[in-house]
Amino acid sequence: MEGLYKLCVKHDITPNELMVLYTISINHIAPERIKRDLSIRDMISRDLVSIVDRKPILSTKGKALLDQTIGLFLKSQTKRDLTKDPSFLDNVDKYQSLWPKVNRIINGRKYPLRDPIKEVVQAFNKFFTDYPNEDWNIIFEVTQKYINGHRDNMDYMLGSKTFIYKMEGGMSKSRLAAEIESRDSTSDDDFVPDFFRPKSV
Numbered sequence: 001m002e003g004l005y006k007l008c009v010k011h012d013i014t015p016n017e018l019m020v021l022y023t024i025s026i027n028h029i030a031p032e033r034i035k036r037d038l039s040i041r042d043m044i045s046r047d048l049v050s051i052v053d054r055k056p057i058l059s060t061k062g063k064a065l066l067d068q069t070i071g072l073f074l075k076s077q078t079k080r081d082l083t084k085d086p087s088f089l090d091n092v093d094k095y096q097s098l099w100p101k102v103n104r105i106i107n108g109r110k111y112p113l114r115d116p117i118k119e120v121v122q123a124f125n126k127f128f129t130d131y132p133n134e135d136w137n138i139i140f141e142v143t144q145k146y147i148n149g150h151r152d153n154m155d156y157m158l159g160s161k162t163f164i165y166k167m168e169g170g171m172s173k174s175r176l177a178a179e180i181e182s183r184d185s186t187s188d189d190d191f192v193p194d195f196f197r198p199k200s201v
Contacts, residue, residue, distance in 0.1 A: 003131055004069075006181060011065060017043060021066045024049065024056050068133070082125050091136045092121050098143050099160045106155070113154065115161035123164040131177060142179040 008014060016034040020043070023030040030036040040056050043049040048062035058066065082088040096117055103110040128134065143163065150157045158166065164176050 003133075006131065006177070007069060007133075009181065013048075013065070014039075017048075018066070018069055021048065021058060021062055021069075024058055025063075025066055071132070082128060083121055088124070089121070091139075092117070092124055094136075095124075095139065095143060096120055096160055098140065098147060100147070100154070102154060104155050104157055104159075111159065113157060113159050115159040119161040120164070123161050126172075127164050127174065127176065130174075131180075134180060138180060138183070139176065142176065142183055146175075146179055 004015070008018070017039045019034060020030045020036055020039045024040075030039075040049055043062065044051065044056075047059050048065065049056050050059050051057075096114060099114045101112070101114060103112050105111075146163065147157075158175055162175075165172050165174050167173075
């Protein structure tokens with residue numbers, strides 16, 4: 001669901017509109033209760049749909065967006081193992097190198113900001129299963145911004161692995177995904193921070 005939410009925010013489209021796109025692609029009629037006609041009218045203005053012989057058809061842009069949506073679901077259903085991909089490992093190494101070689105103090109104990117590389121690799125393998133369309137350059141950008149924002153006090157920073165994923169209240173949460181979402185949002189009101197200070201490591 002997180003991946004679908006991010007796709008909708010990124011492309012400024014609603015789940016109802018995605019459903020209408022899909023029903024158009026298979027020559028079905030979407031239920032009117034999801035405001036089908038209003039959705040079609042709005043998507044015509046955004047060049048996602050056009051009218052031919054009084055019937056809605058997908059534009060090239062609409063097809064591309066629908067393909068991306070379907071691909072999101074297909075990829076989420078198949079757990080990918082990227083850990084044997086050399087380019088993936090190179091990017092993980094580059095990400096890890098962004099983190100300072102210093103310790104943070106939590107409850108009187110020292111913890112390195114650079115978590116074990118094997119844990120970072122596995123965290124990114126899960127991340128790209130959940131967010132298959134994210135770009136490494138954006139990951140590097142938001143990570144560097146996060147690190148720079150804590151230069152004066154690193155004690156409350158997340159580590160290189162927990163920044164990607166961290167268990168919080170029995171749920172796996174991604175601060176990295178939240179930072180990318182914040183970057184992509186057009187308004188601060190669209191971003192709800194998930195957590196700031198780790199309770200434990």
